[in-house]
Amino acid sequence: MINDLLKEAEEFIRSCFRELNKTEQELENRLDEINQQILSQGYYGHTAVELEYGAKVAWRNSNRCIGRLFWDHLTVIxxxxxxxxxxxxEALFEHIEYATNKGRIRPTITIFSQKAPNKTVRIWNHQLVRYAGYKTEQGVLGDPHSVSFTETCINLGWEPKFGKFDVLPLVIQINENHPKLVEIPEILLLDVPIRHPQYKWFEDLNLKWYAVPIIxxxxxEIGGITYSAAPFNGWYMGTEIGARNLADELRYNMLPQIGNLMELDTKSNISLWKDRALLELNTAVLHSFKEDGVSIVDHHTAAQQFKKFEEKEMEIGRSVSGDWTWLIPPLAPATTHIFHKPYTNEIIKPNYFYQPKPY
Incomplete structure (x- = not known):
C-alpha cells in the first residue's frame, strides 16, 4: 500500500514538475518531502499548484469527455x-453561483479534503442541480433517473413538491455523521425554458432544463491521493439535454408527444418520426439556451473542438485516449470525424472515477 502510494506520487510529481518547467533540484526536494510525509503518516498533501495541475490534467485524461480542448481553462477552487x-x-453554493455566472458558464471544480482514515467528505447528489423523480400509479413524475435519490431525500425529511422539474436538495455527509440536507436557494438556480424557433406549441409542453451540469x-484521484468530494462542471452539449435527458425512454421520454404534435406517423418506424422529433427537440434546446444567453455547444462544433484538442496534443507529443461509445454524439454521429476513428480506451491518471453510492 505504502509502496504503491510512493510510486504513484513520484510518477505524478515528475509529470507535474516537468510540464510546469520546474528545476531538477526543485523536483528532488519535493520528492524527498513527499517520501518523508508518506513514510511518517501514510499519506501526503498536495501543494496548491499540484492540486490545480492535477485537477486540470484529470479533465485532459477524461476518456468520455468531448470537451477536453478547454482543460487548461478550468478554475480550481x-x-x-x-x-x-x-x-x-456554503462552498457548494459559491460553486453554483461562480460556475453559472448569469449564463456565461465557467468550467469549475471545487475540491474538498482528501480521503483519509479520519476524514471522508461525500456529496450524495449525482449532480448539484438535478430534478426529482416520483413514483406514482400513473408512472414516474419528473426525472426517472432521480427516483432512488428522491426517495432517499424524502426519508431524510425533504418535503416533496410533486412537480416535473423540482430541484432536489443537497445532501452532504462527513465521515459516518448523519447526512445534512439543505435546499439550494432559488436565486442561485438558472433554468432555461425550452421553446422552438418555429413551433409555437412547443412552449405549451412546459419543458425546461438547468443551465449547469455539475457532476x-x-x-x-491525483498521484495516489483520493478526493471523494470534488464537484466539477463544464457547459452542456445540446444533445445531452435534447437527445438524452428529455428524449430517452427511461428519462422524460418526450419524443412521442412531440411526434404527435408535429403530426408525424408515430405508428411506423419507416416514417422516421423519432428522428424528426429528435431533431426538433435538439433545435429547441440550442435555440432556447442561445436566446437566453446561456453557454451551450452543438455536437458538430464540439466534435470540431475535440479534433483541435487531438491536434494540439499530437503537436506536444501526447497521445489521446478516448471511449468511442461516449465521444460520438447521440445525434448524427457519422457526420463527425470521431465516428470514423478508433480510440484507445486507456485509463491515465490523474482522472475522475465513479464511486459506490452512499445510500
Whole structure:
C-alpha cells in the first residue's frame, strides 16, 4: 500500500514538475518531502499548484469527455481546509453561483479534503442541480433517473413538491455523521425554458432544463491521493439535454408527444418520426439556451473542438485516449470525424472515477 502510494506520487510529481518547467533540484526536494510525509503518516498533501495541475490534467485524461480542448481553462477552487457541513454547503453554493455566472458558464471544480482514515467528505447528489423523480400509479413524475435519490431525500425529511422539474436538495455527509440536507436557494438556480424557433406549441409542453451540469458524485484521484468530494462542471452539449435527458425512454421520454404534435406517423418506424422529433427537440434546446444567453455547444462544433484538442496534443507529443461509445454524439454521429476513428480506451491518471453510492 505504502509502496504503491510512493510510486504513484513520484510518477505524478515528475509529470507535474516537468510540464510546469520546474528545476531538477526543485523536483528532488519535493520528492524527498513527499517520501518523508508518506513514510511518517501514510499519506501526503498536495501543494496548491499540484492540486490545480492535477485537477486540470484529470479533465485532459477524461476518456468520455468531448470537451477536453478547454482543460487548461478550468478554475480550481481549493476548499481542503473546510471542516463542517455548513462550510461545505456554503462552498457548494459559491460553486453554483461562480460556475453559472448569469449564463456565461465557467468550467469549475471545487475540491474538498482528501480521503483519509479520519476524514471522508461525500456529496450524495449525482449532480448539484438535478430534478426529482416520483413514483406514482400513473408512472414516474419528473426525472426517472432521480427516483432512488428522491426517495432517499424524502426519508431524510425533504418535503416533496410533486412537480416535473423540482430541484432536489443537497445532501452532504462527513465521515459516518448523519447526512445534512439543505435546499439550494432559488436565486442561485438558472433554468432555461425550452421553446422552438418555429413551433409555437412547443412552449405549451412546459419543458425546461438547468443551465449547469455539475457532476458531484465522482472521485478525483491525483498521484495516489483520493478526493471523494470534488464537484466539477463544464457547459452542456445540446444533445445531452435534447437527445438524452428529455428524449430517452427511461428519462422524460418526450419524443412521442412531440411526434404527435408535429403530426408525424408515430405508428411506423419507416416514417422516421423519432428522428424528426429528435431533431426538433435538439433545435429547441440550442435555440432556447442561445436566446437566453446561456453557454451551450452543438455536437458538430464540439466534435470540431475535440479534433483541435487531438491536434494540439499530437503537436506536444501526447497521445489521446478516448471511449468511442461516449465521444460520438447521440445525434448524427457519422457526420463527425470521431465516428470514423478508433480510440484507445486507456485509463491515465490523474482522472475522475465513479464511486459506490452512499445510500
Amino acid at each position: 481549493d476548499k481542503r481546509s473546510v471542516n463542517t457541513e455548513e462550510e461545505i454547503i 458531484s458524485d465522482m472521485i478525483l
